[in-house]
Amino acid sequence: MTVRRRTGPLLVLLATLTALAALAVVGVRPGPAPTRAAQAYRIAAGLRCPVCQDLSVADSPAPLARQMRHRITADLAAGRSAALIRARFVSAYGPSVLMSPTGTGVGTVVRALPVVVPGAGLVVGGVLLRRWLSGRRAAPPARAPAPARRPVSRPRQAAPRGPRWRRRAVVLAAALAAAVGVSTALVGAVQPRSASSTVAAAPGQTVRGAPDGQAALAAAVRRVRRHPRDVAAHLALARAYASLGQQRLAAIEYLAVARVDPGNAEASTALAMMAFVARAPAEAKRIVDRVLRAHPGYPEALYTRGLVQLMGLRHLSAGRADLHAYLRVAPFGAHRRTVETLLALSEKGPPR
Amino acid sequence: MTTRRTGTLLGMVAVVALVVVACLLLATGLGRGNAVAASPLVGHRAPDFTLPALPGTVATGSERQVRLSALRGQVVLVNFWASWCTECRDEQADLNRLWTRYRDARVVVVGVDFQDAAGDARGFVARSGATYPVVADRRSQTALAYGVRGIPETYLVAPDGRLVDRVVGAVDADRLGRRIDALLDGARS
Numbered sequence: 240m241t242v243r244r245r246t247g248p249l250l251v252l253l254a255t256l257t258a259l260a261a262l263a264v265v266g267v268r269p270g271p272a273p274t275r276a277a278q279a280y281r282i283a284a285g286l287r288c289p290v291c292q293d294l295s296v297a298d299s300p301a302p303l304a305r306q307m308r309h310r311i312t313a314d315l316a317a318g319r320s321a322a323l324i325r326a327r328f329v330s331a332y333g334p335s336v337l338m339s340p341t342g343t344g345v346g347t348v349v350r351a352l353p354v355v356v357p358g359a360g361l362v363v364g365g366v367l368l369r370r371w372l373s374g375r376r377a378a379p380p381a382r383a384p385a386p387a388r389r390p391v392s393r394p395r396q397a398a399p400r401g402p403r404w405r406r407r408a409v410v411l412a413a414a415l416a417a418a419v420g421v422s423t424a425l426v427g428a429v430q431p432r433s434a435s436s437t438v439a440a441a442p443g444q445t446v447r448g449a450p451d452g453q454a455a456l457a458a459a460v461r462r463v464r465r466h467p468r469d470v471a472a473h474l475a476l477a478r479a480y481a482s483l484g485q486q487r488l489a490a491i492e493y494l495a496v497a498r499v500d501p502g503n504a505e506a507s508t509a510l511a512m513m514a515f516v517a518r519a520p521a522e523a524k525r526i527v528d529r530v531l532r533a534h535p536g537y538p539e540a541l542y543t544r545g546l547v548q549l550m551g552l553r554h555l556s557a558g559r560a561d562l563h564a565y566l567r568v569a570p571f572g573a574h575r576r577t578v579e580t581l582l583a584l585s586e587k588g589p590p591r
Numbered sequence: 592m593t594t595r596r597t598g599t600l601l602g603m604v605a606v607v608a609l610v611v612v613a614c615l616l617l618a619t620g621l622g623r624g625n626a627v628a629a630s631p632l633v634g635h636r637a638p639d640f641t642l643p644a645l646p647g648t649v650a651t652g653s654e655r656q657v658r659l660s661a662l663r664g665q666v667v668l669v670n671f672w673a674s675w676c677t678e679c680r681d682e683q684a685d686l687n688r689l690w691t692r693y694r695d696a697r698v699v700v701v702g703v704d705f706q707d708a709a710g711d712a713r714g715f716v717a718r719s720g721a722t723y724p725v726v727a728d729r730r731s732q733t734a735l736a737y738g739v740r741g742i743p744e745t746y747l748v749a750p751d752g753r754l755v756d757r758v759v760g761a762v763d764a765d766r767l768g769r770r771i772d773a774l775l776d777g778a779r780s
Contacts, residue, residue, distance in 0.1 A: 289738075289740045290740055290741060302706050302731075303706075303731065303734075303735075303739075303740075306730065306731040306732075306734075306735060307735060309730070310732065310735055327736075328735075329631070330631060330632070330635075331631065331632060331638075331735065331736055331737060331738035332631070332738040332740075333629075333630075333631040333738070363601070366597070366598070366601065369594075370594055370598060373594065471772070478692075505696070536664070536697070537696075537697070538695045538696065538697060539695040539696065542695065568664070568665075568697065569694070569695055569697070570661070570662070570699070571694060571699050571723065571724055572694055572695050573691075573694045573695050574695065
């Protein structure tokens with residue numbers, strides 16, 4: 240009897256150990272190496288298609304998903320690991336590109352939800368059940384009518400439940416409505432204004448809904464009247480005048496900017512160009528030198544000084560140096576063609 | 592009495608939790624407008640690219656390709672678009688305005704054509720009057736590196752190469768102009 244009692248647990252222990260060892264051998268033994276296509280599929284299946292509704296990159300027919308699959312295959316061919324490939328997509332699209340949440344940040348909360356929510360449900364359910372049972376126990380028996388012992392005041396349990404729950408529902412609805420209101424107000428305060436509302440507020444250039452130069456000018460004038468010391472408003476008005484060919488008025492606005500913000504590069508450069516056009520190259524150079532001292536490499540100033548030196552003061556090499564510098568700092572600048580022509584002409588002597 | 596008090600307390604906690612969750616959901620959900628949108632790349636170095644110029648476009652001139660890192664020191668506006676995209680057509684005037692306004696103030700607009708036929712893209716550029724450099728991302732590798740989800744999408748790159756904004760949907764020249772002004776001011780000071 241004693242022997243049987245001892246061998247029983249021993250046999251169970253032995254069987255368990257054998258099963259565990261077998262499982263370990265099966266688990267640890269490496270299977271056949273997955274093909275590259277299988278690897279690519281596995282990675283794609285773990286990524287969410289960014290332009291689809293809950294489809295993986297592997298399953299999505301969208302062109303973007305197709306290109307993501309191509310990239311995965313190319314990356315695998317280049318010897319990149321699955322983790323690195325995933326990390327590259329995460330760095331561009333964020334963790335939401337992964338089909339399963341990560342174990343960090345919000346991902347932790349998401350992972351915990353399946354445990355927390357049922358747990359909380361059980362607790363709440365338990366509390367409610369307990370209350371219900373205790374209520375039943377406390378309630379008077381159904382078959383005990385006692386007209387003579389009718390209570391003076393009605394017990395609380397017997398009170399009609401309708402109004403109380405209705406009151407709670409009203410409170411809940413009010414709270415939700417308040418939440419909606421507060422959130423909308425918060426979002427409204429945080430979000431930048433919409434395009435339509437910026438038409439009146441910042442009409443520096445030709446703006447959406449007001450493509451006409453005259454309309455832009457009128458808006459810029461209004462803005463300057465509202466904010467007479469706003470540099471951006473004066474600059475916008477100067478640009479509006481310049482675009483309509485009203486150079487004198489543009490000059491007045493640039494001077495206004497220079498009064499409020501003496502170091503303003505755009506206004507000073509524009510004034511230098513005006514001085515050059517008005518046949519005052521020395522004055523133009525003095526102004527633009529100051530700009531370039533404060534903002535070396537400012538393309539418009541380099542262009543202006545190049546013109547002034549080359550065509551106004553006839554300082555050939557200095558002008559050429561400025562124009563070359565312009566080409567360097569503004570690879571797609573508006574004056575490239577002019578500058579290239581001027582440089583070509585200046586090789587033969589100062590252009591007239 | 593204690594059970595009633597616990598119940599009331601639980602109810603209050605539930606209501607407060609519900610309100611807080613509703614507030615958070617609404618604030619984050621409604622906040623995703625058609626404007627500046629979050630991107631994990633914001634604040635980090637913008638992915639570099641070297642893309643060929645779209646054949647036949649006027650802006651590229653002698654430049655047969657555009658390399659982002661070669662534009663370091665300038666504010667770069669990388670705009671992903673395609674000829675079949677209606678919103679891209681809508682935003683074209685704003686992009687042209689920004690380009691005209693800032694091209695000589697150390698700002699470069701780069702149009703990146705994406706998921707498009709070359710002929711259609713050339714036609715679009717010719718009609719739109721775009722004079723800024725336009726390149727073709729034929730295999731969408733640059734779009735994937737930037738995390739583009741749809742078009743148009745525009746990325747603002749600071750002179751130091753950092754990606755500072757992502758604009759989902761059509762750009763607004765005024766709003767983006769203010770951002771560019773701020774970046775230029777920062778770069779000058």
